[in-house]
Amino acid sequence: MDHCPICDVAVRPENLLRHVNDIHPRHPDTAELVEQLKAEPGRIAARTPSRPFRVTRLQVTIVLVVILLGVFAYYVIANFSHPATLPCISGTGRAYHWHTQLTITSGGNPVTIPADIGISFTCMQILHTHNPDGLIHIEPDTPEQNRVYTIGEFFGVWGKPFGSPSRMTVKTVNGTSPVAPPSTGVGLYDGESIALEYPSFTP
Numbered sequence: 001m002d003h004c005p006i007c008d009v010a011v012r013p014e015n016l017l018r019h020v021n022d023i024h025p026r027h028p029d030t031a032e033l034v035e036q037l038k039a040e041p042g043r044i045a046a047r048t049p050s051r052p053f054r055v056t057r058l059q060v061t062i063v064l065v066v067i068l069l070g071v072f073a074y075y076v077i078a079n080f081s082h083p084a085t086l087p088c089i090s091g092t093g094r095a096y097h098w099h100t101q102l103t104i105t106s107g108g109n110p111v112t113i114p115a116d117i118g119i120s121f122t123c124m125q126i127l128h129t130h131n132p133d134g135l136i137h138i139e140p141d142t143p144e145q146n147r148v149y150t151i152g153e154f155f156g157v158w159g160k161p162f163g164s165p166s167r168m169t170v171k172t173v174n175g176t177s178p179v180a181p182p183s184t185g186v187g188l189y190d191g192e193s194i195a196l197e198y199p200s201f202t203p
Helices: 013-023 030-039 057-080 151-158
Strands: 098-106 135-138 167-172 175-178 193-198
Touching: 013 030
Parallel strands: 098 193
Antiparallel strands: 098 135, 167 175, 167 193
16 A cells, blocks of 8 residues: 555555545645656556447347337238227127128129228227128117117228129018118118128128
Protein backbone atom coordinates (compact mmCIF):
# COMPACT_ATOMS: atom_id res chain seq x y z
CA MET A 1 0.00 0.00 0.00
CA ASP A 2 1.09 3.56 -0.68
CA HIS A 3 0.26 6.62 1.35
CA CYS A 4 -1.12 9.84 0.00
CA PRO A 5 1.63 12.48 0.23
CA ILE A 6 -1.00 15.07 1.15
CA CYS A 7 -3.25 13.35 3.73
CA ASP A 8 -1.17 10.21 4.47
CA VAL A 9 -4.13 7.88 3.86
CA ALA A 10 -3.21 4.36 2.79
CA VAL A 11 -4.12 3.86 -0.87
CA ARG A 12 -3.41 1.13 -3.39
CA PRO A 13 -0.72 2.12 -5.87
CA GLU A 14 -3.05 1.95 -8.88
CA ASN A 15 -5.62 4.16 -7.08
CA LEU A 16 -3.30 6.85 -5.73
CA LEU A 17 -3.50 9.05 -8.82
CA ARG A 18 -7.30 9.02 -8.75
CA HIS A 19 -7.28 9.63 -4.99
CA VAL A 20 -5.17 12.77 -5.35
CA ASN A 21 -7.33 14.06 -8.20
CA ASP A 22 -10.66 13.34 -6.47
CA ILE A 23 -9.87 14.12 -2.82
CA HIS A 24 -7.41 17.01 -3.16
CA PRO A 25 -8.33 18.80 -6.39
CA ARG A 26 -7.64 22.27 -4.90
CA HIS A 27 -4.45 21.50 -2.99
CA PRO A 28 -1.52 23.59 -4.30
CA ASP A 29 0.65 20.49 -4.75
CA THR A 30 -1.98 18.42 -6.60
CA ALA A 31 -0.99 19.39 -10.14
CA GLU A 32 2.69 18.58 -9.59
CA LEU A 33 1.89 15.30 -7.79
CA VAL A 34 -0.43 14.22 -10.59
CA GLU A 35 2.29 14.72 -13.20
CA GLN A 36 4.78 12.79 -11.09
CA LEU A 37 2.39 9.92 -10.49
CA LYS A 38 1.48 9.70 -14.18
CA ALA A 39 5.15 9.22 -14.99
CA GLU A 40 5.52 6.32 -12.54
CA PRO A 41 4.75 2.84 -13.89
CA GLY A 42 1.82 0.97 -12.32
CA ARG A 43 -0.02 4.06 -11.16
CA ILE A 44 -2.70 3.82 -13.85
CA ALA A 45 -4.66 0.58 -13.73
CA ALA A 46 -4.46 -1.35 -16.96
CA ARG A 47 -7.77 -1.69 -18.74
CA THR A 48 -9.08 -5.17 -19.20
CA PRO A 49 -9.69 -5.70 -22.90
CA SER A 50 -13.39 -6.18 -23.63
CA ARG A 51 -14.50 -9.54 -24.88
CA PRO A 52 -15.61 -9.55 -28.49
CA PHE A 53 -19.36 -9.87 -29.01
CA ARG A 54 -20.18 -13.27 -30.40
CA VAL A 55 -23.51 -14.53 -31.71
CA THR A 56 -24.17 -18.17 -30.95
CA ARG A 57 -26.15 -20.56 -33.10
CA LEU A 58 -28.77 -20.79 -30.36
CA GLN A 59 -29.30 -17.02 -30.43
CA VAL A 60 -29.64 -17.04 -34.22
CA THR A 61 -32.11 -19.93 -34.02
CA ILE A 62 -34.23 -18.14 -31.42
CA VAL A 63 -34.36 -14.96 -33.52
CA LEU A 64 -35.33 -16.91 -36.64
CA VAL A 65 -38.06 -18.80 -34.78
CA VAL A 66 -39.52 -15.54 -33.42
CA ILE A 67 -39.49 -13.99 -36.92
CA LEU A 68 -41.15 -17.05 -38.46
CA LEU A 69 -43.83 -17.12 -35.77
CA GLY A 70 -44.52 -13.43 -36.38
CA VAL A 71 -44.83 -13.97 -40.13
CA PHE A 72 -47.11 -16.96 -39.60
CA ALA A 73 -49.34 -15.06 -37.17
CA TYR A 74 -49.61 -12.14 -39.60
CA TYR A 75 -50.51 -14.52 -42.44
CA VAL A 76 -53.18 -16.28 -40.42
CA ILE A 77 -54.77 -13.05 -39.18
CA ALA A 78 -54.63 -11.41 -42.62
CA ASN A 79 -56.11 -14.37 -44.47
CA PHE A 80 -58.54 -15.91 -42.03
CA SER A 81 -59.85 -12.94 -40.08
CA HIS A 82 -62.41 -10.77 -41.85
CA PRO A 83 -64.16 -7.67 -40.57
CA ALA A 84 -67.37 -8.64 -38.78
CA THR A 85 -70.54 -7.66 -40.65
CA LEU A 86 -72.78 -8.61 -37.70
CA PRO A 87 -72.20 -8.23 -33.94
CA CYS A 88 -69.95 -10.65 -32.11
CA ILE A 89 -71.73 -12.95 -29.67
CA SER A 90 -71.05 -15.24 -26.72
CA GLY A 91 -72.00 -18.40 -28.62
CA THR A 92 -74.69 -19.38 -26.13
CA GLY A 93 -77.71 -17.94 -28.01
CA ARG A 94 -79.14 -16.04 -25.03
CA ALA A 95 -82.00 -14.56 -27.08
CA TYR A 96 -82.62 -17.65 -29.21
CA HIS A 97 -80.67 -20.41 -30.96
CA TRP A 98 -82.05 -21.43 -34.35
CA HIS A 99 -80.76 -23.54 -37.21
CA THR A 100 -81.47 -23.23 -40.91
CA GLN A 101 -80.19 -25.76 -43.44
CA LEU A 102 -78.70 -24.23 -46.59
CA THR A 103 -78.10 -26.28 -49.75
CA ILE A 104 -76.37 -24.88 -52.84
CA THR A 105 -75.87 -26.52 -56.22
CA SER A 106 -73.72 -25.22 -59.06
CA GLY A 107 -74.63 -26.56 -62.48
CA GLY A 108 -76.43 -29.43 -60.78
CA ASN A 109 -73.44 -30.31 -58.56
CA PRO A 110 -73.56 -29.88 -54.78
CA VAL A 111 -71.45 -27.08 -53.33
CA THR A 112 -69.67 -27.56 -50.00
CA ILE A 113 -70.46 -24.70 -47.66
CA PRO A 114 -67.34 -24.21 -45.51
CA ALA A 115 -67.13 -24.63 -41.76
CA ASP A 116 -66.44 -21.65 -39.49
CA ILE A 117 -68.13 -19.03 -41.66
CA GLY A 118 -68.60 -16.03 -39.35
CA ILE A 119 -66.01 -17.33 -36.87
CA SER A 120 -62.57 -15.79 -36.48
CA PHE A 121 -59.89 -15.75 -33.78
CA THR A 122 -61.54 -12.80 -32.08
CA CYS A 123 -65.23 -12.97 -32.99
CA MET A 124 -68.18 -15.29 -33.49
CA GLN A 125 -70.91 -13.51 -35.42
CA ILE A 126 -74.64 -14.03 -34.96
CA LEU A 127 -74.81 -16.03 -38.22
CA HIS A 128 -72.15 -18.72 -38.51
CA THR A 129 -71.38 -22.33 -39.35
CA HIS A 130 -69.45 -24.91 -37.37
CA ASN A 131 -69.20 -27.76 -39.89
CA PRO A 132 -69.06 -28.01 -43.70
CA ASP A 133 -72.65 -29.26 -43.85
CA GLY A 134 -74.50 -26.03 -44.64
CA LEU A 135 -76.20 -25.78 -41.24
CA ILE A 136 -76.49 -22.07 -40.38
CA HIS A 137 -76.51 -21.23 -36.67
CA ILE A 138 -78.45 -18.11 -35.67
CA GLU A 139 -77.55 -17.12 -32.10
CA PRO A 140 -78.39 -13.54 -31.05
CA ASP A 141 -77.62 -12.58 -27.45
CA THR A 142 -79.40 -9.33 -26.64
CA PRO A 143 -82.94 -8.01 -27.07
CA GLU A 144 -81.59 -5.57 -29.67
CA GLN A 145 -80.27 -8.50 -31.70
CA ASN A 146 -83.50 -10.47 -31.36
CA ARG A 147 -84.93 -10.33 -34.87
CA VAL A 148 -85.23 -12.45 -37.99
CA TYR A 149 -82.05 -12.58 -40.05
CA THR A 150 -81.96 -13.17 -43.80
CA ILE A 151 -80.12 -15.33 -46.29
CA GLY A 152 -78.64 -12.15 -47.75
CA GLU A 153 -77.06 -11.33 -44.39
CA PHE A 154 -75.56 -14.80 -44.22
CA PHE A 155 -73.96 -14.31 -47.64
CA GLY A 156 -72.61 -10.99 -46.33
CA VAL A 157 -71.02 -12.75 -43.37
CA TRP A 158 -69.67 -15.39 -45.75
CA GLY A 159 -68.20 -12.69 -47.96
CA LYS A 160 -69.83 -14.08 -51.10
CA PRO A 161 -72.20 -12.28 -53.47
CA PHE A 162 -75.72 -13.73 -53.50
CA GLY A 163 -75.70 -13.31 -57.26
CA SER A 164 -78.51 -14.59 -59.42
CA PRO A 165 -79.59 -18.14 -58.57
CA SER A 166 -81.82 -19.74 -61.20
CA ARG A 167 -84.06 -21.30 -58.56
CA MET A 168 -84.72 -20.89 -54.85
CA THR A 169 -86.92 -23.11 -52.73
CA VAL A 170 -87.75 -22.94 -49.06
CA LYS A 171 -88.84 -25.99 -47.09
CA THR A 172 -90.92 -25.21 -44.03
CA VAL A 173 -93.02 -27.32 -41.69
CA ASN A 174 -95.89 -26.77 -44.12
CA GLY A 175 -94.02 -28.06 -47.17
CA THR A 176 -91.71 -26.84 -49.90
CA SER A 177 -92.41 -23.70 -51.89
CA PRO A 178 -90.42 -21.91 -54.59
CA VAL A 179 -89.39 -18.29 -54.17
CA ALA A 180 -89.70 -16.37 -57.41
CA PRO A 181 -87.66 -14.42 -58.04
CA PRO A 182 -84.93 -15.57 -55.61
CA SER A 183 -84.48 -12.93 -52.92
CA THR A 184 -81.85 -11.99 -50.36
CA GLY A 185 -84.70 -11.02 -48.03
CA VAL A 186 -85.79 -14.59 -47.30
CA GLY A 187 -85.69 -15.09 -43.54
CA LEU A 188 -83.74 -17.73 -41.66
CA TYR A 189 -86.12 -19.66 -39.40
CA ASP A 190 -85.55 -22.57 -37.07
CA GLY A 191 -85.94 -25.98 -38.65
CA GLU A 192 -86.37 -24.69 -42.20
CA SER A 193 -84.28 -25.45 -45.28
CA ILE A 194 -83.26 -23.19 -48.14
CA ALA A 195 -82.07 -24.59 -51.48
CA LEU A 196 -80.31 -22.40 -54.04
CA GLU A 197 -79.57 -23.54 -57.57
CA TYR A 198 -76.93 -21.65 -59.57
CA PRO A 199 -75.73 -22.14 -63.15
CA SER A 200 -72.28 -21.50 -61.67
CA PHE A 201 -71.21 -20.75 -58.10
CA THR A 202 -67.72 -20.63 -56.57
CA PRO A 203 -67.62 -21.10 -52.78
